[in-house]
Amino acid sequence: MTENAGFQTVIDRHALPDQRGALLPLLHALQEEFGHIPQPAVPLIADALNLSRAEVHGVISFYPDFHTEPPARHVIKLCRAESCQARGGAAIEGELARHLGVAMGHARKDGQVALEPVYCLGLCAIGPNALIDGRPVARIDTAGVEAIAREVEA
Amino acid sequence: MTRVFISRDMASVALGADTVAEAFAKAGCEVVRTGSRGLFAIEPLVEVETDAGRIAYGPIGPGDVKAVLDGTHANRIGPIGEHPFFSGQQRFTFARCGVIDPLSMRGYAANGGWKGLDAAHALSPQEVVDAVKASGLRGRGGAGFPTGIKWQTVLDTPAHEKFIVCNADEGDSGTFADRMLMEGDPFHLIEGMAIAGHAVGARHGFIYIRSEYPFAVETMHEAIARAASRIEPFTLEVRVGAGAYVCGEETSLLDSIEGKRGEVRAKPPLPAIEGLWGKPTVINNVLSLSAVPFILAEGPQAYADVGFGRSRGTMPIQIAGNVKNGGLYEVGFGLTLGELVNQIGGGTASGRPVRAVQVGGPLGAYFPPSMFHLPFDYEAFAEAGGLIGHAGITVFDDTVDMAKMARFAMEFCAVESCGKCTPCRIGSTRGTELIDRIVAKAPRKADTVETLPQMRNAGTAARTHDEEIELLRDLCDTMKHGSLCALGGFTPYPVLSALDHFPEDFGSAHVHAAAAE
Amino acid sequence: MSDHAMMSTDERLAYMAEHILRNFATRGEDEAIEATAEHIGLYWDPSMKARATAMADEPGVPLSEAARAVFRRLGEEQPLT
Amino acid sequence: MTFTREKDFGTPAKHGETVSLTIDGQPVSVPAGTSIMRAAAMVDTAIPKLCATDSLESFGSCRLCLVEIEGRKGYPASCTTPVAPEMVVRTETDKLRKLRRGVMELYISDHPLDCLTCSANGDCELQDQAGAVGLRDVRFGYEGANHLEGCKDESNPYFTFDPAKCIVCSRCVRACDDVQGTLALTVDGRGFASKIAASQGEDFLSSECVSCGACVQACPTSALIENTVIDKGTPDKSVVTTCAYCGVGCTFRAEMRGEDLVRMVPWKEGKANHGHSCVKGRFAWGYAQHRDRILNPMVRTSVDEPWREVSWEEAITHVASEFRRIQSSYGTRAIGGITSSRCTNEETFLVQKLIRQGFGNNNVDTCARVCHSPTGYGLKTTFGTSAGTQDFDSVEQADVILVIGANPTDGHPVFASRMKRRLREGARLIVVDPRRIDLVRSPHIEAAYHLPLQPGTNVALLTAMAHVIVTEGLVDEAYVRERCDGEAYAEWAAFVSEPARSPEAIEELTGVPAADLRAAARLYATGGNGAIYYGLGVTEHSQGSSTVMAIANLAMATGNVGKPGTGVNPLRGQNNVQGSCDMGSFPHELPGYRHVSDNATRALFEADWGVTLDAQPGLRINNMLDAATDGTFKGIFIQGEDILQSDPNTKHVAAGLAAMECVVVQDLFLNETANYAHVFLPGSTFLEKDGTFTNAERRIQMVRKVMEPKNGYADWEVVQLVANAMGLRWTYTHPSQIMDEIARLTPTFAGVSFDVLEERGSVQWPMNAAAPEGTPTMHLDQFVRGKGLFVVTDYVPTDERTGPRFPLLLTTGRILSQYNVGAQTRRTENGAWHAEDRLEIHPHDAENRGIRDGDWVALRSRAGETTLRALITDRVAPGVVYTTFHHPDTQANVITTDFSDWATNCPEYKVTAVQVMPSNGPSDWQTRYREQSDRSRRIATVEPAE
Structure with a gap:
């Protein structure tokens, strides 16, 4: 479970309640921290921003900067x-x-x-x-x- | 202690400016990092402060410290203003770029900074909008829509919340003016947005910067923090793109800020009436917003006096690609394409003859030297079947294969298409496949499906080269008139201009076919 | 109430009357008794009302005074059918 | 009517002042904001389109619908371009034809070519438009990059997703986002690689999809298509009818191929659902042809014997003679009956007529007893009539929505979608419920306040809200003065103002922080139009009626009754529970909520029916069961109800039924109650009869026969057979005559008739001379009783208390995929979502009992014990457990007690003190019950005597 805990700390730091349109900044932060956004992070992101998993998946798959596979060195x-x-x-x-x-x-x-x-x-x-x-x-x-x-x- | 000025611009750093700065610092100089003056052939540039003003030397390596300090270095240029690349310019927007420390509030104020904002605060919102209208300023992002009219619409639309959005997605190849300004004079853009906020009644603004500009993102973050108190009650924040060129289109950009897929929205509603989260929103390019402080500080007439036809004021033109003097040339509209490429640009860097020039980024048309008489003006270029766009000029020498460039235009559209509308989603892929067949001189034979007896109506004869060319023209017509936005809609400009002006590269007789209406 | 699950009918009638009384309690005792009697008149079937009236005066049946008053009031208004 | 696909105008209707323009030389006038496409469609000019459909806002992606507009350059899309005065539009020019063919050529270069064997053949918009634009050749050929290799997703039992047939028009994504509000679909990837995906690219069944079918309906091709269309072919005729599941009352087009029902598609003209549906109405109709259907009458002398199939004639005469025998030996009041809230108004009316005219007593009750009888009592007392005050459309003008004791996304999904849309537009939400229902927080929806109160403390909480509103001067004084009984108000205001009613005083009791309660009360009182929606979480308590009156008090005190966007709205459970109450199914009132003791009313019926009617109220269900165990109630006729599974205290119900001498059950299947029955009369489904249902907004809607009854008779015909066998000489030949009789005898239905319903589609009662158009919103100028009556509601704790033996509180509810006792939904594919009842328990309560998720647990109360599997969740608060009662083998109601609402005896399902312990398997009671149930369902295979 520690992997999810890692995501959760980054998510909590970025999913500020009053920040509108927080998804891209949050995805950038996760991409920055872990080099990619693995599938298990999607439900945590969706829950934090009160979006559906489909919405988060649709956004991740749209932008080339967001990768779902671990990065090369x-x-x-x-x-x-x-x-x-x-x-x-x-x-x-x-x-x-x-x-x-x-x-x-x-x-x-x-x-x-x-x-x-x-x-x-x-x-x-x-x-x-x-x-x-x-x-x-x-x-x-x-x-x-x-x-x-x-x-x-x- | 000698003070020297060395650029921290991303291009200068890529050319080694940091190591040069370290060398001068080690030599005991006070090193001030500035934006770039905008001529990359002479970077890394070092300007040494003397009693007779700053003396420029460039390009300079880390080993040239002594020769520069004692004034004997061969690349001594003298006062930069006298350099032919700079003497002809009219730097209204880029006046401070390369002069001040980009993040020094004191330096900014000492060089005319905030004058425009203070002037605006002394006026009513309507008066500020009138000034922008009077200046004749038109959108520098590429559409050329009169900025004043856009602001008027937002001012007139009642709402308890409005937004100012700066489109800093500058994804066009051959354009870097936005990047240079954000890295070299960030407070200038901030001042422009604060004026816009005052003019239309918006309390908050977003600067949407592409992720490919890490230096600009960092500099703007820092500048916003430092200028926060100076622009109260207006507040600003940076939002970073994520590698999608289409987010340079204003409605796709708004969707991206809202945290959605960057899909293009149909209009109406216009963003000025129903933009970010459905609120009235001003969306302008970095250069449009950065032109505003000058207009308020010096008065709209000073801005309108410069220009050509209906294109008023100055345009920071970016000369790029295979060119000797590549860089930023801010000047009033009206210079001809030839003057820009040959006199100012100095022809190709490779020394070979110029064969083609693309104006307006990957969606702009290619122009052969025979059209170098064209004055740099929105209407003139539109009539010639092209566009100015973000005023980037990319120079190609005679080794260029225009069919490959046409193929790249389709491929670029396919890579960056948001996928929403059919002409662009499917058309760009079919266009790439089609041009490959044309370039390979392998027109399509009837494929297995078409030869099946069940496909009674399908043509079974192999297609000819001319039929494939005609299909390409038809496809371009469908994309040009059918697409939902300029990505699919303008891709035909590079494709057809290459086909029309350089038919030989496509294996066709040199016939000057009429451009598709 | 012992095991509520399987109450006899008498126990249930008594319980229902007490329950209605408690919910009219804010009106004060007299008004509560009158309101409960009126309510029972409107909603209980004749055999239940007849049994209730009979229970009013049977000593063995555990009933509060108010409930006994309600059942007595029922007898007065309703001719035994 | 022959199969005409409903006309699609391309974009939704708009309202506003008229704009006039010309299209292809033809003058057109439409409201401002209407698209050119819709304007053209209104004059029968069908502009080619693929991504536009009038249930969705325009999107502008396919680019087929381009037009030319005089004075405007380029070729704007007609779907996204609103009309403008004096606009001159051309929809057919050479250039437009060329562009449309160009777009279609691109589409068909990446599409399968198997039209002739495709399941959407003849019903595919891509096929139609390819024809319309005159496509003759795809010059790109068919071997470029394409999407033909994706494999089909057949995970959902009801529809198939074939990505190869997808043209990425996003109609499905938009339907899921805007119409249903679940946002389970997205486009995955971008550019040419764009493809439709559910959730994170999973199969539909494991995704966030709730299977409402909106995407299947919106899809222009066979990418998303019903499995029944794949199996049976496209339908050739359709009949508009009303769904037989929940109280929303969605209307559907039942689309047939001959006599075979192919699919149910929500009807765009439906005034309750506006073209939307949920998984039950849209897909779960297979039960109608399920092999469990009993088609022949059956009789037995004792419940221990197997059933004997007999002719209708023998069964009916047996029923009549038995009932007459019982009455002669035990008295007129020894028999009674229960009406169904799943049958039509006409059938319910006939059952209560059979009992009143035929049996000569008022021993008639209905399942509303166990759900909204407190609504009848509470709203009649405060407002003067027992029904909800608004129509469903009213939610579109609500600013503050208060949901108490209801779980709309599970119980009333189509209305929940409309509520969610209003919430997404900015209305504020308050939820009062011990459980964190989905509405509290789901994509784009978040309650401003969730007040998770202890079960059973509703009255304390609502009275405390009243305390805040009165003591903080938030009462709408002018409204109260003008519309309400001043004296009653003064008494009520004084009562609620006492310190003991303050939020602080009841904080410990309810477990709701006083500050949240105060804030919620202020929001409801001052936030604009306040609309209260409530369900069984309000009524199924020992103070159910008091809670309804407390709600009515809040609405009156803040002026929130009598105008759109406000009101007190009971979300009634079943499709015709409102109708069954309207039709006089309660023992104390005749149709139209008129008490049996009202001489004038009784005279009206006596004149029409030629009998003298009993002026005394009859027995309620629980009273019938008590009387049965006492030996004074011996015979019962139960139509379309399964009281053994749905009513509380199963052992008490069983004992009552066992004590009777003639239990007659009329239903589709052998149900739990039939285990104790002597006569089984086969019932008919809503697809097999004509009649009307009345939904939760008092909207009377047509139910039309789609196929002949498999069992030979519609239910009203069976009741007539029984009636005539008892000598009543009824002569109905069509349900419309029954409705005419209802209209004749019931003032609030005076203007209702089948002709009026055919002409207007539906109408909301009261509908009479005073309200010729029906009544969308009630109590407009004054309350039905004249002055609104405030009623003092003091919190009286329930006698069902937790203690050391039973430390936890059980509350019950319902889930989207299953319905009521599951008789219908368990005989469809809906088990894919909810195959068994689960006990929801908080992690702490589970932990200190050593219970892990999925473990078998024993659930025990004072009334009985059962076992089911645990579901560990923090949806419920510590100390509260929750389950559903959809599956007979869990028999959840063996746990619930006899405690009930003081005024109506509506059982207290929502509060039962229980203990939960790990268990290794079914309880002895369950095993004994299973054996007894199997034994009693045996049907002798001997041929019925001719």
Whole structure:
């Protein structure tokens, strides 16, 4: 039961009675704390905010930021949008996928690294860009790919 | 103790600004972290305070401290204002960006901060709305709807509770002005929203920031806390998106704040009358709200005097993609596309010729150089079958494959579709499959179902390339006129503009087909 | 009341009268007796009323004075049918 | 009537001043706010649509209904665009046709092509619209990405969900959200991957779904479809009738294929349910054809013998002769009868007529005795008439809703949905109940105050609320002065103002914090229109009548009677319990609530019936049983009731029945009471007869024959056979004649007739010259008795006390899927939700008795003992346990005692002192009872003598 107790503490902190539309902030907090929102947390969230389980499930499944599976140890969010493509983003995506042995939009089987798409980080003049575990990295070239690979394999 | 100014903007940090700041601090300098000036080719930028004002050096690495401090570094630029990228600008909204410490209330006040708010508080709500109307300000998010009229509707709708919502979802590729302003001059947006609250009688506001902007989220949280007492009785809170581009659409954004799936609502009711939790709500983009303090401080006429045709005031244009001088260029409407890409942008970063430019993000049209005469103006671009959107310009050199870009436009729509309306939910997937067939020059043969004898009416002949192109045009027509919002509705802009202006990439003869009406 | 589950009819009639009296108690004793008698007149069937009237004067039956008064009042108004 | 699918106008009706526009050159005038789609439909222009249906607000997702509007660019959707003055709309242009075909081409590129063998063939809107837009080719082909591989969800016993047939129009999700208010469905995922999911992507049965069928009804394709349609095919004709389950009185279209009932679909014109339904009415009608139905009369001389099937003629003459024999040897008053609140008004009227005219006494009672008889007494005393004051629609104007002693989401689900919608719109809710019922907190609904009082202390709590209202000056003085008896008010006000009535004084007794009680009282008094809804939790107490009067006092004191949005509303349990009371089923009154001693009334009936009537009230059910054990009551005719299972103190009922010489039971199935019967006359279901039911808002509605009675006769025909066998020479040929007789003899029904009901659909009594349109809201200008009467209600504790032997208090109630004694619902698939009665017990009480969830426990009271499985929950307060009485093998009523309401003898089901201990299996009583019940249900297989 401790797993649920963990969720409950985060939920109690965020399910303030007077905060309207509290679901997204609460889901962000759980995602932040546990790296994902497992199915057993949904009934606790629904009860705290007096929503149906269906509503909570519908919202979790809508937004890409909310995952229902445990996260990989490292997460690379590589930008696939037009400005980065104009600066060679597609080629870098191929190199990074080959180098790490993981397809875009997937986590490697060993759980070490996940390569996720992101559509624009707002660094559109210095692409190709990525967030490596939340840290912005710009002008990624072949050397950049190798540096990223070293970092996430550690 | 020499004082130096180094940007903390996410782009600058991505280019190494933090290590440069550490180096100058270790060298005994007083380091002030600011927003970015907005020209990324010269970042990380260091401005050294001297008796003759700030002298800029960029780009600078952590090893260049000594050369910068003794003024001998090769990348010495001198006063940044004299740099050609900045001298031509009219920075009404971005005046303080790169100058002040974004979270210093004292710095903000010392540079004209709160002047607009105080001016607004001296006026009645109707007078403030009239000022915004007189300024000719139009929505900077992309629709270009006159901001003053929107505020008037909210003011006129009686309710015991109203809201101000700032759309900071800026998901368009090639746009970063909202991010730069929130990270570089957060109090400016806060002041704009406080004025809006006073103008329409709203006591609370939400800033909906996309989760892909972690720096902006953090800076706005901190700025709101510091400015709370200054903007009383108006209160503000940040709400963070969760990776859905469609939440940039105003009704989807409202659903998201309400804790729901970001599905687009049908209109009417207009959000100005029945918006957040059914209450009258002002929804404006970061740039629209941030233009308001200037209008109240300097008077609407000063704002309206600048511009072109019905597009009044300045637009912070973002030049991005494969471009030499990528960055933020705030200027009055009217410059031509060519001036922006070639003179100001300096052409491609790769040195190869410019082949195409997408204006207005992933839902904007592609323009060949032959259309670079177009003045940067809402009406002019609409007539040319495109749109200004959030004023992002993405430059491509001649290695670009426009059929692949058209395919990406459909794929992007399929990835980000909220799934509510049929033309977009199903159309975007069928469009992606269709363009793949066109690009692979493999028009569809009759499939197994169609060849069954039971499918008496189904066509059994293989389809031709032209039939597939015509189907793509029909699909775009259905999506353009049938979709519930601009995501499905504008996806045809990049697809058809690529098809019309670059038919060769689609394996078709170079015929300039009339754009779908 | 011993085992309430299986009361005899006499016990039940007495219990019902006492119960009605208690719920009219706020009117004061005299009015309560009159109201209870009127109530019984409206809702009890003749055989129950006849038995009640008879019980009024039987010494062995445990009845409160008020209940006895009610049953006596019944006898006066209702000709035995 | 031939099978015409009800016309769908696409969006709900609006009200407001008229707006005129032209559509395709045709002038149209509709209320402001009406959509262009609805306006067009009103002039028979059917704009193609898929995601729009008029039971739901417009959504604008399918994009088929695009139109062109002069002066407006683009192609707006007609469902989400309201009409505007002088608007000029075109619904058919080349461009629109092209766009609609484009949308349909996308739909059919991701849809199965097995129309001809699909269970919705001929009844599918996608099929219709594909035809309407003239789709001839899907140029995208059929091998792109699609949703054809999802597997069917057949978990729910009544309908199947086939995701491959889903077009993601979300009509099901919106129906579950807005119409039912359970929010059990959602769209899962986004974009092309969007799919409908129940709860967290589970199968329907294990999800939050309550199986009301609204989603199945809203679904335009066969994605959600009734299993009976899959098995039998789409219906070809329909008859509108009224549901035979709870007191909401939902009207349905019984859709048939020939004589075979295919499905029950709620009727949009139904004034009580407005097109909504619950699991019972919508799906649980299979019992009508269940093999347990007894179809032939049966007779036996003693209850120990097996039944002997006989002809109708033999059975009827046996009944008549036995009753005459008993009367001659034991006296006129030695026999009586019980009417059913599940039969029609006409049948109930005939049973009480058989008893009064035929038996010559007033020994007639009804099951209302054990549910709302205190409502009859309490409201008649205070307001002057024994019925609820409002119609159901009134809840839409309530600002404060007070629910006391009722569990609407289980007992009156369709009305609960309308109440929940009003609560979601912002009305405030107060719940007074020992149990935390669902309404206290469920998605988007939260009671402002839940007052979990100790069972049996209602009067103390309500009088304390009155104390707050009077002492804090919250009384509506003007209303009281103008509408109520001043003297009675003064006495009442003085009484409630005494310190002993304050919330603080009764806090310890009720267990309700004084501050909450005060706040709730203030909210009810000052929160705008206050509407009180109550159920058996108010009436089934030793002070049931006092509680009803205490409620009436609160309503009068705050001016909350006599206008929409307010009122005192009894949620009556069964489909015609209101009707059975109206028809004079009580031993002390003739139809129309007129006392038998009222000479003028009696003269009216005597003239019509040609007999002199007994002026003395007859025996109530419990009095009949007492008289039976005393040997003075020997014969009984019971129509459509199972008093052995539903009435309290089962051993007492058994003893009474066993002492009788001729027990006649008329029912659908052999029930527990039939174990003691000598004659069994087969009954007919509501599907097999014409007549009327009256629901809890006094609305009289038609019940129409859908199929011939399997047992040969409608119930009213059987009563006539018995009557004529006793020489009464009745000549009814159709129930409408019985209603004419009722109208002739009952002032409040004077204007009612089958013709009027056919024409208007339904009407609420009183309906006569004074109220030609019927009476939605009663007591408009003045109370029926003239001045509203305040009645002093002092708390008198029940004699049923807890003590060391029986430390806990048992209260009883009902669950959504089962109905009353379960005779009908146990013979359907509803067991999927509630297969056995469970004892709800608080964790503390369970813990210190070593009871785990699901354990068998012995439940013992002074009256008896039974065993059932425990359900550990904090829904009940410590010291309180709860169960239902739907399943005979638990015989919950062997536990309940004979204590009852002082005025009406309505049994005190809600308060029984009990002890709960772990047990290893059924009690001896249960095993003995099972054996006796099996023995008495044997039916000899010999051929009935011709």
